[in-house]
Each structure stands twice: as C-alpha cells, then as structure tokens.
Amino acid sequence: MLEVKDLSVIFNQGTVNEKQAIKHLNLTLNDGDFVTIIGSNGAGKSTLFGAISGDVPITEGQVFLDGADLTNQREYVRARNIGRLFQDPLRGTAPHMTIEENLALSYSRGKHYSLRPYSKKDRTVFKEALERLNLGLEDRLNTKVGTLSGGQRQALTLLMATLVTPKLLLLDEHTAALDPATSDKVLKLSQKIVEENHLTTMMITHNMEDALKYGNRILMMNNGEIIADINAEDKKTMKVEDLVRKFTDVSEANDRMLLRG
C-alpha cells in the first residue's frame, strides 16, 4: 500500500523562480489499485512520481510504501521496489547492451549491487518473459537494444520494470511517443502485466479514453493538488465528455488544458 502524507514539493525555494509544484497532497493507494492520473500541463503529475520514486526532493511530508518510510531513502534504494517508465523510450534501457544483458541487469535488481553472470536458468526466464510480449523478441536475445523500435523498446522496458515484481509501478505517459496502434498494443500489454502480477500501478495520461479504459480509479490533478478522485463505480458509467466536464467544473482550467495530446 502506498501512502502519501501532506506532501509538498517546492522548486527553487526562496528565489524569484520559486514554484510550489505539489501542495499538501494526501493519497492512499490500496494494493492492486490501478490508478490513471490526468491533469493539465504543469499540474504536478510527474513531480508527484519524482517525489515518490526519489528523483525529486520532498520539501515537506512523507511517503510510505507497505509501511516503510521512503521519504529519506535514496532513489536507487527505492528503485528496488518501484518500477518507473517514462515517455521517452530511450530512457530505462541501455542501448549498447543486448536484450539479454538489459534483462539480466533488471533481474539482479534488489538481489545484488552489480551485474552478476546470468545462468542458463535465468536465460530461460528471460525467454519465457519475452515470449509473453508476443513481439518475437525471444529469438533476438543478442540484439542490441538501441536497434529496436520505440514500441519494442517500451515493451522491453515494461518487462524490465516488472521482471522482479515491484511493489509499485509508475507509468509516466509511457505510450505518448508511440504511434496510435503501437501505443494501444503497449497499453494492453501493460494492463496484462499489471493484472497478472496484481501490481499497484499509477499511470499518467493525457488521453481521456485511456484514462477511462484502464484501471479502477482516476485521479485528477490541477495546480499541485488532487482535485477529484473517481472510484471504479463512477468511472464505469463515465464518458470522455463527463470527465472533461468534471475537470472544468472542479478546476479553473478550461478543457483544452486537459486535452493536450
């Protein structure tokens, strides 16, 4: 279970560029929750992910994962339990290393600090995991990751983030840079992996249809705050228009702010 308590993030505090990106935010996620997060540009969505995963310093408040206080933990320590994907398929994999070497790196996460030699048994695990992606990558273990397409690479990054089951999976617009068909494929794959592993997941998206289609809960953010928390029941009957209307009702923003692609 993730608990965010009274979280504030202020960038450039005490300077003319001071910006409070997160304002006294409280959030509890139950185990297995798959939450989609929507909100206009600059609402604080990525900053929230940064504060949870440790690459953005927390100004005030606390973050707990399964009861453990992460607030002062370094990013690499939190990474043992938190998987994170970004919009840019180039992030999250080592392009000059092979598919197999990349998988071995993530497989050793939480077990050892350095790259350990991988065994025949490990290779079988990698192959089986790749087969489940259904992209034919299981026959390309020795291919350099840098030569893969954006979609193949995001699928591989997803696999790497979940090969050792994380306590929390953070997806930050992870399909926004892909063409619509590939995005759809990677999203469906994400859902499959989340469901099979019962992963607690947060997914930022600017696509309202995807926000409604995936997950069991929607968080709406604006100006550093959660302005709406929509449960599974209400979500079921909602359409894109309802979501946009709700956003304009509870924020001072207009619908165009929400719907940037």
Ligand SMILES: Nc1ncnc2c1ncn2[C@@H]1O[C@H](COP(=O)(O)OP(=O)(O)OP(=O)(O)O)[C@@H](O)[C@H]1O
């Ligand atoms: N490292 C930083 N230094 C200063 N200000 C920052 C930094 N990172 C983010 N901000 C500011 O904090 C606010 C929240 O940014 P954030 O990236 O979290 O928004 P977002 O909701 O993810 O937006 P988008 O949908 O555009 O990705 C913005 O005003 C942004 O300019």
